[in-house]
Amino acid sequence: MSRIEQITELLKENPSDSFLQHALALEYVKSGNDPDAKSVFEKLLADNPYYVGSYYHLAKLFERLGQDDEAIKVYExxxxxxxxxGEQHAYGELKSAYEYLIY
Structure with a gap:
């Protein structure tokens, strides 16, 4: 059973688990499945906008897709x-990636 299948099975038991959703999206990214990764990240952030770590990965995905305007919105x-x-570390990482993109 692949990691995607394992995480999907776990999500059936607890579909609102933000950690599992984030992990699934990262597995999709790793496998080159950007459309599914994007969908999972967007649903995760719609349901739990305070899951800060997903903003960075979703914005990077938009950058890879050449959608810099969308990436900028996500970083912001x-x-x-x-x-x-008060998540200074996450703020710093997001700001650094944002500034690299816009300058």
Missing amino acids: RGMDIAKEL
């Missing part, structure tokens, strides 16, 4: 959430 939203939560 992630920075706002990180700042609100």
Whole structure:
């Protein structure tokens, strides 16, 4: 059973588990399945906008797809959430990637 299958099975038992959703999206990224990764990241952040780590990965996915405007929006939203939560490390990573993209 692949990791994607394992995580999918676990999500059947607990579909709202943000950690499992994030892990599934990362597995999709690793396997080159950007459309499914994008879908999972977007659903995760719609359901749990405070799952800060997913903003970075979703924005990077948009960058790979050549959708820089979307990536910028995701970085900005992630920075706002990180700042609100006092997550300085996450904020710094998002800001660094954001600035690299826009400059």
